[in-house]
Every structure is written in structure tokens, then in C-alpha cells.
Amino acid sequence: MPSPRPSAPASRPERTSSGRYSLWRLVREGLAGQRGWSRAWTKAVPRPRYRVVIVGGGGHGLATAYYLATRHGIRDVAVLERGPLGLGNVGRNTTIIRSNYFQPANVRFYEFSLKLWESLERTLNFNAMVSQRGTLNLFHTEAQRDLFTRRANLMRLEGVDAEALSREAVKALVPLVDLDNGRYPVLGGFLQARGGTVRHDAVAWGYARGASEAGVDIVEHCAVTGLRRDGGRVTGVETTQGFIAADSVCLAVAGYSSELARMAGLELPLETHVLQAFVTEGLKPLIDVVLTYGAGHFYINQSDKGGLVFGGAIDGYNTYGQRGTLPMVEEVTAAAVTLLPALARVKVLRQWGGVMDMTMDGSPIISNTPVAGLILNGGWCYGGFKAIPAGGFTTAHLIAHGTPHPLAAHLDLGRFAAGRTVDERGIGPFPWLH
């Protein structure tokens, strides 16, 4: 496809405000033929230097910029996005938010994120459709039940909601479930009622609009091609739009973390893998929770538009290809038909993938690096969407104060060498198995 990079205007565009969004404004604009709307975020042209340059206009990059500007008063910030913003993983994930984790520190981190989600619309004045319809994990063996019990109990001790559901309760919540499904009967489920989904694209747009409003420069079609260092310290970034100096540079490039880190001579404990997702044609409301199968890799929820959005496991070998594959189609749909036979005649519309930074312990990295001034936000694996508010919040804190936010201290880069890995499921240093 031809590079859709818009011919960059000679002079810097005026920072425009998109104004407040509200029902009344909609009505006014409706009567005025929608002429009064302006750009949700300013298409900035980069200045020669910034205090903070954030690489990557995805969820975490934009959220970090937003919280830097609004919470720490640091507005001299640019977000550099290689393409159009929000078309990376934030724009292609299955939108699930939850805080049900096994490691206490992770429960606290993701719960903080969930709390931020709960007020996001009003914070951003942008409706990202945070929908707390509940996430339901089914279990099929005693061993799984024990594991989930352990997790649910931990969550409750941490003040997070979690409940165990009987087979009957599962059936009542999702009538389509075939409890006995022939091979691995459903023994029950664990529900986090406050979990749910969010309109993913809107998260990127909302944070971009908020950050832009607060004075951040959002620069699209500006790929970082090098990291300039002076001694042990980062001094700026080489980009397709020239060199940009910066006191601190934050990498928030998800699947491309290794590529960017390499520019600073760093090797990261992660591999890039593709996770796929699928969507069906639009249907009238059918499934009201986020449902995960426990006897195979399959989970599903229904978008507000009516499409059933579902996915499975990662393909399991290093790849930067954002594409879908046939074996995964077979694996995921087989699990779908087994758990929800009623879907047999529903038609799958589209298949895609996103490339993710799978770490060696399956947990993210929010950390300073051996290169002074270079901060890493990455290693989000397949679970970083739900973490966007907390990830941005704690990364902004790290940039502003130089020291980790208490909620993210356990996510430092040093944990691997030290043996403090945060391995949710005890898989070990095999990213393709996480």
C-alpha cells in the first residue's frame, strides 16, 4: 500500500482544541450540519528538542504522555508514532480488562488500572465505552479449580471482587455454554464482575485528544530510526523527520521493544510473537460476559456493534507478522464449537494478528535501563491493554521522579538477573509458552 504519509505542512499547525464533547454539543452540531467539529488531536510537526520523547503512539505511549502532562505538569513532551497512531496492538486487541492475577503485586497493579478505567470517560471527556459486564473463567479439572480458588482468595484478601460460580450459575449467565461438551465438562467458573471490555480504538483516540489538549505534541508518521547517546546517557532520537533531542526517552513500542532497545545497544529478555483475534458478523445480543474456556485456548466476548470477538493462544514462534494463520483458526474455532455448539452456523468475518513483546516471565517491564535517561515501558505480552491506564500512570511517575512507582516496582528489568521473576503461571523462560 502506498505510504499514506500526508505531505507535511511547511509551518507548524496551530494547536486546535476539539472543545468539550456532550449531548448538547451533538444536538447543536446536528442542527449546524456537523461543521463545528475540529481535529480530536493536533497533527504536530516535531520541534528540535523536548524534555521527554515517547516512542510509540499506542495505548501506553499516549497514556504516559497524558499523565505526564496532566499529573506531573510536564508538557514539553512529544509522542512519536511511526505510522498513524493507535493501529498497533491497542487497535487490534480483544479489549478485555480485569485484575484477576496470581501474584499479589500484579493484582495490585492491575486493580489500580481497573479503578482508572472506571472513571476514564469522565477523566478524558471521551466515551471509550468501558463496559463492566464481567469476566468469567471456566474450569474443567479439580487442579484448575484449586488454582482459581487460590487466585480468587488472593484477590479478595487484596480487596478485589471475585466469586466462584457453580455449573448451574455458569449456565444461567451464559445459556449457550454446553456444560458437558463431550470431553472436558465444565465444573464451574470464577467471575470477576468488575471486569469487562473497552472500545479499544477510542482508548488511543481519547488519550491522544487529552494529551494534545494538555500541550503534548503528537507526531504521526515519524519513525524512530536511532537512539543517540553521549557516554552512558541518551540525548535524543534519530527519526524519519530528523534528529530530535530529549532529556529522557521512553520506549513504548510493544512488539518492537527489542528493535528499539538494540538502537541503544541493549538486549531485552523478551521475544516478539503474534497473537491472533477473530470477529464474526454482527448479531443481536448473544453473550453478555467475557468468557474464557479452561480446557483449550479460547475466549470470547461480543462487541457493542454485535460482532463476536474471540481469540486463543499465541502462535508460538518469533514473528513480526501481524497476520492470522490457519492452524490457529482450526484450534480456536474447534474450542469455540466445543464449548458453544450453538455458534456452529455463525459466520466468522475476519482474522488478524498483533505482534507482542512476550517476556521471559510473562509479566511486563516498566523500568529504567542501563542507559541513563532511557525508560522502558514494554513486555506487555497479550495482557497490556487492560494495563494502559496504570502503565501510563506509573511510567509517567518513573519519568517524572526517576524512581519507580510503588505499584510497578516489581516490574523492573533487573528482576531476571536477580531471580525475582514474576511468573504468573510458572511457565519459565519460554516466551512462546506463556
Added chain:
Amino acid sequence: MPGPGRIAAGLLTDAARQLAFRFDGCELRGLAGDTLASALLANGRRLVGRSFKYHRPRGIVTGGPGEPCALVDVLGESGREPNQLATTLALREGLTAVSQNRWPSLALDVLAANDLLGRFLPAGFYYKTFMAPGWAWERIYEPLIRRAAGLGRLDARVGEHAAPAEIVHDHTDVLVVGAGSAGLAAAATLGAAGLRVLLAEQDIVLGGGTLLDPRWSGWRERACRNLADQASVRCLASTAVLGAYGHGVFGALETLGAGERARFGGLRERLRIVRARRVLFTCGATERLIAFPGNDVPGVMLAGAALGYLRRYGVGVGQRPVFFVNNDESYEAVLALSEAGVAVAAVVDPRPSALGATRARQAGIEVIAGAAVTGVRGRHGVRAVRVTAPHAAQREIEADSLLMSGGYTPATALACQLGARLEWQDAIAAFTADLPPSTGCSAGAARGIGGLAAAAADGAAAARRLATELGRPAPYPSDPDLPPDRAVTPLAPLWEVRAPGKAFVDLQNDVTADDVRLACREGYEHVEHMKRYTTCAMASDQGRSGGLVAAAVLAAARGVPLAEVGQVKPRPFAEPVPFAALAGGEVRAHYKPKRRLPLHEWHERAGATFVNTGLWLRPLVYSRSTGWDAVLEEARAVRRSVGVTDVSTLGKIDVQGPDAARFLDFVYANNFSTLALGRARYGIMLREDGMLLDDGTTSRLGPGHFLITTTTVNSAAALEHLEFHLQSVCRELDVVLTDVCDQWAQFAVAGPRAREVVAALVPDLDLSNPAFPFMGAAEARIAGIPGRLFRISFSGELAYELAVPAGSARAAWEAVLGAGQPYGIRPYGLDALNTLRIEKGHVTTAELNGNTSADDLGFRRMLKKSGDFIGRALSAREALGDANRLQLVGVRPVEGTGRLRNGMHLVVPGSGNASLGYITSSTPSTELAGWVGLALLAAGRQRIGTRLIGTSPIHGETTEVEIVSPHMLDPENARVRA
């Protein structure tokens, strides 16, 4: 002929065979060979559905798989199936279809109010409101939106068993996608070269564009006959290629006809996974719409589709059509309809002059040149068409249908999935895709070649190139009698007619040209942003007829060439595919293989309750009753006298070779080269990161011959781990590994009387302690069967494990029961085994959870002091020595009545909720009072002797517990050595 619209004989319809069907309750008749769409049109039905957002009345727009509007729900044996395309749904006797997305009825739809409110509901309106109060979204707004959105309603009738489905694996030299003139000519050429060819055609018949031109029927029939005669060519009609997946792999969906369907037990579709050395895309071009106000009114249709309805089904779309076209191909439709006796009201052509226009005028048809359609009168159906021409008053032409064509867009989606670059072609105002040569190429309309003859020639030429590449230079089958293509005047690009009113670019998701401009104004100006903000091209037709039009509107709004804007990324699937077809037959009862013990039937007859462990079915307890009584009875039998359990699921790996001992020393944390012949040893395997991977006993059967046993759950992982290291890190070692799990049935005979029982079975072996001590291993004839005997114990009792070839399992097992009868031997299941090992403090995968190190589980002394082994180095990391790590301990309730639960957490009494660890396994004890459990506890070993609170909030339970040594029963190991 049924229906006023049936004005001619159709290629596919059988005038002699009428079929009755129902649409929205009313009885209608069609012909065998009809689609639901052609039958509805023949009956003069224009209104068939309501749109997604504004609930505007909608009709049939296309004649094939790209249909955006004519989606219906079908009521059939499998319940209510949503979103069926009327344009591809084969008509059958008694077919019952209902329209979608309307309430209470198609003609009167309450939510059509949205249309009046339309001005207040522009693209993305929902991002700008519904924000307060916080709780209202889930409770009020979202349910409203969700109910309004979505198309069809699913109401499936689910049978007991999986509906038939199958996946077929195909291999071919060349996959030819599309059987138009290009595809047919190409397949013939490749076949003549002796190459294996798979010709896949989505349509129910081969022919593509040739079906629309009677001059081609002779050629087409010859071509098809010729292909049928070629042994190396397979032609699959009704087979749509769904996606291109690289490495020559393609997915294709074959829809079965009635005959095949009956033969294959009701199978409806078949997924074909095709592996091809090369692909040839002759998948043609799709016709595109023009955006003008009212371009969605029922009766507005693509011109090429109208031609299709006439030729294929003998159906005239309307009695008095107006055409609005910018290309000469479409005049084939104009002339064909008028020849068929349809009164063409007029042709509106934006071009000042064109050869097609001249031909039309010669046929006495009015052509309004240099003009455009600026509006349509009629809501539930076209009544008149507004035409504006330069220096002429606006005209309103009475008409009952409006047939439009904005030109043809080559079908490049599949090529793009193979990394083809899009190249803009001014001549056809569309992109073509140019494939990486190693994968294949495109020909015919698929690469913008106009005309059937030209396409045929192009197809043959491309085929010859491929054949040469594949080392089979093709002969030159001269094709004398190709009907000549007519000379054409190039099309004049026309995307949108700006005039008041809603001009749609996406007819299913109700996206208008104004929505596209709004998105652009708000900064969603990249084509992918525009798509996501407006939902354009995200409907079930994936924007086939309108996607490029939307991009063009966006380009105009941005003031850049369309070539720069590009089009949205195409992805699989080319057509929406039912889950059932993608999943194939390995679903429900067949979802995963069942791995059965050699004695499965015996256990079944003994009344065992089975449990799934991975693929295995294992006896949990020999009773149907859940609850602890039956379990404890079995376990107590072992503690008091003797029991036998089937441990055949344990992984068994045969290790042979001069370096076998060295290899084991490297993969195990403890030593095996020092293991004496005829002895067994408990071993632990670490991962390189120092965490426990697996444990089990390994026996030395010969100087260079060992037998490893692994846990059931980790057997596959352990084998892979060993094979990987043997072939990489240890590749200089001379060792042969063989998985012998299925070869051996293995039983544990455990309990104080075990020796007597086993002695009776192995007369020629002295089982006295000195002769066959704890951890002894030997080849032995067991009840006359050549097998192996091990003295190892998981239960903590005096125990032996007997291994015999699986084929002799039954004989051996029954011999054990016979020999044990005097002692009241009992078979015991997994639950009892678990009870026994918990009391004894033996770990399983509940404790080997991937986060526990050797030290955590109290195995520190086992680690070799000298010599390298997997996991040695990283075990030395600072944090692995941290005294606060979770360590294995035993847990016992302080109160005899206290109940433990797996997953219970341990907290300090009265000091808040900070979890110090959790219970991994627990059971009522056979001999000790009350419950016993194992736990992983922070600084656990230091806490032995202290008291904590066990809490399970989700059960609302707390119990005071005492932390004890994990070895709660017979800590000095007297029993196993008895």
C-alpha cells in the same frame, strides 16, 4: 413462469421445476436453480431488509457473495440461522426466510426514527456522549445500543452430537483461483503441461464473466469438457478461496450440493487446506457503486448484477430501469435487458461520449451524456430518478429501478495477503496487485485486463510462464475461436455525486460520504482511522462495492490523490465462514483424543469414577459417590493391609547408550552415574532458570541402560526437554531415547502386606530386605509374564511397582488381585493415592508449579556439589536464596474439626490480609486426626511450630492452623524400608 420478473430462460434455472418458499410469512414460488434473491426479484420483491443504523429500507444490490443489504435469517432444521446472503442462498422447496433488523415489521420499523434523527447521529456520535452518570453506560445506554446494533438473531437448535464437518488436505502444483475466461484458459494450459492443477471457483458453475455473454457459451462448454478430461486437473465449483497464508498454503471453502450433502451425512461445507507451489489469481473484478443521494433505495442495484440476474435466472430487474454508468462493460447489461424486452427508461453516463452509448442509441435507447443522477424518489422502492446534466434543467425520470456501475475493481485481497504491492491504474481507476514472483501471479480482470477474450489470452500466457518456472514448458494450445472483445471507451472515474441527501459508501453499516468527510475533519484522515471511526468497510461485505469509493471521498476531502490514500487492509476471510466449517470434525466429544489405560474397561466395570488428566482418563475412586468416605476407605486399606493402583500413566523413557549415565547426570540435579545396577533413585529435573521441571524415579537396568519415569502431567514436556538437550547441548553424547510409556502397564502394590502379595507373583525372586531392599529394581517374571519389578513407594508404605507389557496388563492385574485376596487387597484410585502422598509429604505437580526451586521444596541436599547440570548456574541467583521465599511445609488445623481447602491462603492472626502463602494440597488423614495439608509458605521452614490463620474468603471460611514439617506421617521412613 412464476413471478412477473421472469422474462427469459435462465442458464441455471429449470423452468419446469417450481419451488415454494416463504419470505416474511408470505408464500412465494421460484424455480429450481434460483437463489433466494433471484426468486424474490422474479416476484417483484424489492424491499428485503433494514439497514444497520438508520433502519432504512433496503433491497438487493448485487448478485453474489459481496452483497451488503440482502441478508436474511433462515429458519431451518438447525434453528434460526442469521445473516444468510439471499444472493448466494440456493432456493429449495419450503425454504423459510425472514428479514432482519426491523420491528415490528419490514414495512413499518419503529427504529426507522433513527433515520429522522440521523443528523444527530453522525459517525462516532457515541464517543461524544453517554458519559455520565458513570453507572448509566452498562445499565441504560449500552443495552440500548447493543439491541439496536447487530444484524441477524441467532436461535440455534443444538443436537447431542457435533454436526458433520470435515477438513480435507489438498496438494497441487498450481492453485487457480477463479474460473472465468482467464481461469479456464489458464487451467487448460497448465493441465496440458502435465502439472497438477486445482481450479477453485466460488460460483456454483464455472465460467465467471463468460456466463454473462451468450457468445461464449460454446467456448465455455468446450473448455469445461476439456478440463474434465485432464487427469491432473481438478475443478471445484462452489469453492471459494478464503485466505492466502503464505508458504503456498490457502484455505478454501467448498459448499456441498444436495447430492454430496446426502452422501456425507448432511455435511454442508468442507474446508480445504490447499498446499500449492504456485497460485494464479484469476478471480476477476468486483463492480463498485456510485455515491449519490438515495443510492440505497430498494431498486437501486449494480448494473453487472442486473445482467447476471437476466442471464443466469432469466429475471429482469424491474420493468423500467434507469442506468447510471461510467463504463462501457455496463452497456452489455443495458442492451441485454432491452433485447429481453425491458423498457430501459434511460442511460445516464457522465462521459460526453462513448462507444457503448452509441450502441445503445442505435438500439433506440436514450442516453443522457455528461449527466449524473442527483437523487431518487421513493422510500420503499425507486419511483423516479433525478438527473442533472450541464446546461439542462434537472429531469425526473419515472423508473422502478436504477442500475448503477462505477466500474470494476480488480479483486486483489488475496494477493495483498501474500504481500503484493498495490499499484494505481488510471485506466481503470483502481489498484492492481503485483505479487512476489516466487508465489505466483494474477491474470485477467484480476489485474485490470478488460474483455473476456483478452482475459483468456492473459490467463493462458500467465499459465505458460508458471509452467516454465515449474520446469514443465507448456505447449501452445492455440485457441482459434475466442469471441472477439468489443472495442470500448475507457471509463471516466466517478465516485460521488454531491447533492443534498444521504449518499452511502457503506450500505450495510450505513456510512455516508458526509460521515467520511466528518471523520477527516476530526483528524481521522488516515484511511484506517476513517474505517475505524465510521465503521466503513467493516460490515459483512468488507466494503467490496463501496470501500474504494469511500477512500476516494476521503482523498477528495484531504485534497490528495486516491493513490496516496490507498485502501483498507484486506484480511481473511474472503467470505464469512461458519464456525462449524473452520473447526472441522475434532470438536465436542472428539475435541481431544481420549488416552485410555490398558485396563480402562476393567476400571470401568469396577465402578471407577474417571478424571481427566490431560488426555488421560484415570480412575479417581472406585465408587460413583463423591465425598471422602470411599477415598479414605481405599487409602486406609493401603495403610492397614495392602492396595493396588494403576500408575501406567506415568511417563516412561528408555535411555540407552555408552553415555547414558553422563547424560542423566547433566539433565538431573542429582547424580545417576553412581547408581548401582539393579537400583532405582529418586531424581529431580530443573529448568535452566533453577525451577523444578519434574521429578520421578530412574532405574538402572544395565551398565548403559536406564529407565526414567516422569509425572503423568509433565511426561510430554519432560521427553521434549530431554530430546532437545540431547540433540543440542549434549549432542556429542552417544545416547538413544525412546518413549516407552504405552509399552508398559505399571501397578503399585502398597501396604504392610505388599511383600507377601508380590512374593506370590515372583517366585523366582528373593524379596527379603537384603536381597531386594528399598529402591531395588530388577527384571522379573511376574505371574509368568516377563516384566520389571521396582521397590519404590509414593504412598509411604512398603510398596512395589510391577511393570508388564501392556498387552499382558489384564493377566498381571488379576494375578495381583488374586494374590492379594487373602489380605483383602483393594484397588485404589488417584484420590486415595493423593491422600497417601500428602500425609507423607511427597510432592506432585500441585507443588512443582513452575515457581518452586529445589530448595523451596526441601531438596537442597540433592543438588550435585560437583559437575555441571541444567539449572545449576541460575540456582545461585541471589533471590533464589532469599529466606522469605515460599517453602514447602505441612499444615494441620488446630481444632480437630477444622477443614482445609486447596487454595486457602495463610495469614498472620490479627495482622490484616497480607497473604504469606497458600495451601497446595489437602486431605482428611487416614491415621492422624482431622485434615492435613501441604502449603507453600513464606519463610516456611522457620515458621514450623507456629500458628497461622487459614482463610478462604470465597468460601467464607477461616481456620487456625499449625505449621508442621511436610513429612507428617512416618517421618523416619520406617514403613517404606520395612
Added chain:
Amino acid sequence: MSGPDSGITLATCPADIVELAAFRDRTADLEQLAAGELVTLAGSGGVAAQGGGITLSVRPGRWLALSPPAPPGASAARWHAAASGRCAVVDLSAALVVFYLTGPAVRELLARACRLDLDPGAFPAGRAAATMMVQVPAILAQLTPGTLLLTPATTAQHLRDWLVATAQPFGLAPAPAVALSELGGESST
């Protein structure tokens, strides 16, 4: 497409199976051993039927020797004695189940689970391959009269059930167990 009359016959083929695995660079020893036992070892990826026995090789340096059923362990013991440490000898008689498929529709049937190209041009008589079918390991060996299918014992029923169900449309004729010796003594490759 062959009609329902075309038919597939499915039989089991009882056999003792012994794996002979050469130690490092000692394939020669193994060939010598085989020669001593009057057995021709099939080439890699091949199957050879001879004098009532069959050998096939789907793993480099390893052969499966199929012989008529003897008392448990006997065949392995015989090989073990003969080998006397020159190669690894592993008894798999009870670990693998052997099916035997004949009939014109066999390839069509197998194409519904087997991902290999079984076209006669690509998989002629004399060829053998290890692969996966319906999620379980399967070893296919093409003999002139039919196809041998070896699969692990504990999941054999899964594969058998699938074969029986999937063969129906092609017309399945169950057959009594066939003896190895009936599988044509003619040697291939």
C-alpha cells in the same frame, strides 16, 4: 470422487514390533546385525516387506522390525540377544497398534486427516512416513496391496473411531485381522 460402492477395508494386523536404534555412527553394526538375522532394512523413509516380516524406517538411524506375534517379550529378547549391545533394542510390541487399509478410496479417506501428499506420484509403494492424524501420532507405510497405519496403543481407539466414522461415505467393509505374511512378501525400495 469414488462412489459408496468403491469401498475401504479396515483391518488390524497383529505384530510384534521391535525398535532397533543404531548408536552414534554405528549404523553399519546394525545393518550387519540385520543381515545376520536375514532381514533387509528399509531405506530411510521406506518400508520393506520380506519373508513374512516388515521393516520400516521413519527416524534416521532407527528401524521398526515387525514380525508375527510371539509370546510377550520373545521377539525383543531374540533381537536383544542377537544385538548384544551393538545397537539399542526396544520392545514396542504393545506400544503400537497396527491397522491395515485397502481399497480405492483409502487416499481420499486419509486426506481428511493426514497432511501429507499421498498422491501415488509423491507417496508410492515402498514409502513410509511418520506424521500426525487427528491429533495422534501415526506412521504410514505404503505397500503395494494397501497401507499400514501404526499408532500408539493408548490413543488407538480415537484414531480407529475416526477411521470408521469417516470411511462410511466411501463404503467401509470391516475385515478380520490380517497376518503380516499376507501383506505381500515382495520387497520394495
Added chain:
Amino acid sequence: MLRIPCPWCGTRDEIEFRYRGDAGVARPGPEAPLADFTAYVYGRTNPLGWHLEWWLHAGGCRKLLKVERHTLSHEIRWVGAPDQQPPPAAAS
């Protein structure tokens, strides 16, 4: 879907293989410092481009293969045995 040409079995579908990760990292000798082992276990170049990696043909000959594959195009340009190295021509 990947189709991996196994030197022993011929070209086979990806589902027959088990991925075993980066084949570019070599296990340090027994005397090597902890840091080397940490790098061996956790450090990955994870390139966007040619990648040397382990695949175990678990569903076939059970041989471990060294495969050189492009992580974006997925093209496989070399497959060999564990003790072999891709030809310098191919080496990136």
C-alpha cells in the same frame, strides 16, 4: 501456515513441530560466570529479520532442526542439523 522442510521427512506443516526458540545462543561452559548463564537463558536478539531457531520435529522423525527463518516474511532459507551452520551466503 509455516511449511518446514525437514531434511529427514520432507516438507511438513508447522503443527508437526515444536518450537524451541533462539538457536543463536550457546550454553556457556561449566566455568562461565553467572552473567553468561543469565544472558544464555534470558537475553534474546529477537530480530526483525533472519532468525536462527530450533524446531523439534516431534510429530515426525523427532529430530531437532536448526532453521533460518525471516521473522517478517516467514521465508525459510536454510534448514540443517544441530551441528551445522547456515552457509555464510545465507548468514545475515
